[in-house]
Amino acid sequence: MATCLFTTPCLSLFQWTSPQSLVAVFKCFAAAQCLLSHDSMLDNKGINTFDFIIVGAGSAGCVLANRLSENEDWNVLLLEAGGDPPITSDIPGLQTLLYKSEYDWQYKTVNDGVTSQAIDNGQVTWTKGKLLGGSSSINALVYVTGNDHDYQRWYDAGNKEWSVDEVRRCFKKAESLQNQDMLRDPTISTRYGHNGPQTVNRFNNTYRWYTDKIIKSWSELGFKNTKDLNVENYMGAGILTATASNGVRRSTYKTYLKQAEKRSNLKIIKNALVTKVLIDANFIAYGVEVKEYGLKKTYLATREVILSAGSISSPQILMLSGVGPQEHLETHNVECFVNSPMVGQNLQDHALMPVTIYGDKPGSVTLGEFLKHITDYLLYRKGFLAQSSVVTDAGLFFSTLENASYPNSQSHVTVVNKNFPLVNLNLKGTFGYNDAVLESITDLNQKKNECAGVQ
Numbered sequence: 247m248a249t250c251l252f253t254t255p256c257l258s259l260f261q262w263t264s265p266q267s268l269v270a271v272f273k274c275f276a277a278a279q280c281l282l283s284h285d286s287m288l289d290n291k292g293i294n295t296f297d298f299i300i301v302g303a304g305s306a307g308c309v310l311a312n313r314l315s316e317n318e319d320w321n322v323l324l325l326e327a328g329g330d331p332p333i334t335s336d337i338p339g340l341q342t343l344l345y346k347s348e349y350d351w352q353y354k355t356v357n358d359g360v361t362s363q364a365i366d367n368g369q370v371t372w373t374k375g376k377l378l379g380g381s382s383s384i385n386a387l388v389y390v391t392g393n394d395h396d397y398q399r400w401y402d403a404g405n406k407e408w409s410v411d412e413v414r415r416c417f418k419k420a421e422s423l424q425n426q427d428m429l430r431d432p433t434i435s436t437r438y439g440h441n442g443p444q445t446v447n448r449f450n451n452t453y454r455w456y457t458d459k460i461i462k463s464w465s466e467l468g469f470k471n472t473k474d475l476n477v478e479n480y481m482g483a484g485i486l487t488a489t490a491s492n493g494v495r496r497s498t499y500k501t502y503l504k505q506a507e508k509r510s511n512l513k514i515i516k517n518a519l520v521t522k523v524l525i526d527a528n529f530i531a532y533g534v535e536v537k538e539y540g541l542k543k544t545y546l547a548t549r550e551v552i553l554s555a556g557s558i559s560s561p562q563i564l565m566l567s568g569v570g571p572q573e574h575l576e577t578h579n580v581e582c583f584v585n586s587p588m589v590g591q592n593l594q595d596h597a598l599m600p601v602t603i604y605g606d607k608p609g610s611v612t613l614g615e616f617l618k619h620i621t622d623y624l625l626y627r628k629g630f631l632a633q634s635s636v637v638t639d640a641g642l643f644f645s646t647l648e649n650a651s652y653p654n655s656q657s658h659v660t661v662v663n664k665n666f667p668l669v670n671l672n673l674k675g676t677f678g679y680n681d682a683v684l685e686s687i688t689d690l691n692q693k694k695n696e697c698a699g700v701q
């Protein structure tokens with residue numbers, strides 16, 4: 247273990263952490279990374295024409311790479327701008343250490359002078375995964391399958407292959423429900439799949455004493471208390487499920503790509519930035535241009551080029567390829583090949599409004615307790631490191647409209663114990679609060695016993 251402490255490349259992530267005591271704790275923790283398995287990917291199967299080219303090895307791209315390369319007659323190329331996930335990606339409680347790092351595209355919105363003025367420079371940070379697994383390697387791990395209404399809208403809009411039943415069938419095919427309490431309840435168990443690659447579980451640890459009270463208080467306010475939110479079509483309050491297994495993240499890199507990476511018909515290239523889709527005179531995409539370590543390369547596709555580069559990069563790549571609103575492309579000196587005004591439009595994000603609540607008990611986390619949580623994680627994969635550092639597993643889905651059958655709002659709970667060492671890191675790193683707001687929260691956090699952010 248001592249050798250591991252100073253030889254691992256993953257240590258660099260911890261070196262910038264400011265409070266000295268924390269650095270020591272994290273170094274201990276980083277040393278223990280050797281207890282967790284971590285293989286790197288193969289990427290050198292030298293050909294440049296493929297049946298399919300997949301751009302982006304994120305949540306969607308890893309699934310596509312696995313499923314398409316199941317057909318041995320097809321050669322598949324998967325291109326990813328990022329690299330291997332670091333060990334911090336495996337540990338749910340260290341999620342926020344990945345934000346604003348090389349594993350994050352670090353997008354920022356433009357300050358409109360009106361909204362988000364509690365955030366540094368009025369610019370909201372849009373964290374987005376830049377690594378194998380994409381955002382599924384850095385997200386908050388909350389597994390939400392949505393309300394039937396969401397998919398009915400797809401169907402009604404003309405996507406006749408995606409009826410509610412078909413979407414639900416696909417979810418089940420992907421899932422492997424592992425939580426014993428959920429498995430014992432037939433109403434819950436039959437709602438989930440059992441043999442798919444994607445682990446569905448509950449977090450190994452949450453602030454149960456706390457979140458149970460929150461769920462009870464939601465019920466007192468009239469929201470239905472559900473034994474499983476998925477069973478109740480995401481209307482009401484309950485315990486959220488997670489894409490974690492025994493306290494470890496299960497990204498699509500882990501669940502789909504790793505089992506396919508050794509197939510001889512799948513080539514994976516990391517650190518490869520796709521800059522353009524090549525389109526012929528008949529408007530058929532036939533390849534991509536890529537920047538690999540500063541070198542420009544071209545890969546060709548005989549069947550399809552698939553853009554799965556995420557909600558920001560996919561339209562960006564299309565526009566760089568000359569497909570998008572003509573006027574906008576010309577402003578940026580990009581020759582317009584297909585005038586398609588809707589490319590880059592209709593992006594929707596979920597606005598977040600934090601409400602801070604202060605309570606009386608239980609008290610602050612002592613250094614001893616803090617270290618115990620770390621030991622608990624290393625030995626048993628339990629403790630606060632086994633849960634998302636951003637949210638607990640208490641969730642509420644509701645509508646602000648009367649008699650609605652589907653939600654338009656959701657509420658999550660974050661617990662911040664008194665003097666918790668990561669309070670600054672989380673509030674700054676996750677929410678990007680400016681110093682004035684940060685100080686007011688941390689000041690109260692030092693005086694009061696604990697606080698919970700309800701979003």
Ligand SMILES: Cc1cc2nc3c(=O)[nH]c(=O)nc-3n(C[C@H](O)[C@H](O)[C@H](O)COP(=O)(O)OP(=O)(O)OC[C@H]3O[C@@H](n4cnc5c(N)ncnc54)[C@H](O)[C@@H]3O)c2cc1C
Pocket residue numbers: 301302303304305306307325326327328372373374375376377378379380381382384385386387388389390518519520521554555556557559560563
């Ligand atoms: C911080 C955070 C927390 C979240 N929490 C949750 C949650 O708890 N529950 C939930 O359901 N959802 C959550 N989400 C949302 C969820 O993770 C995303 O909706 C989902 O991962 C998007 O999948 P995707 O395949 O579309 O894109 P991504 O998973 O983002 O994948 C896109 C991939 O394409 C790569 N790429 C981009 N541009 C290029 C290029 N030019 N060349 C090559 N590769 C490129 C990227 O590096 C990335 O790997 C969260 C997201 C974030 C960022």
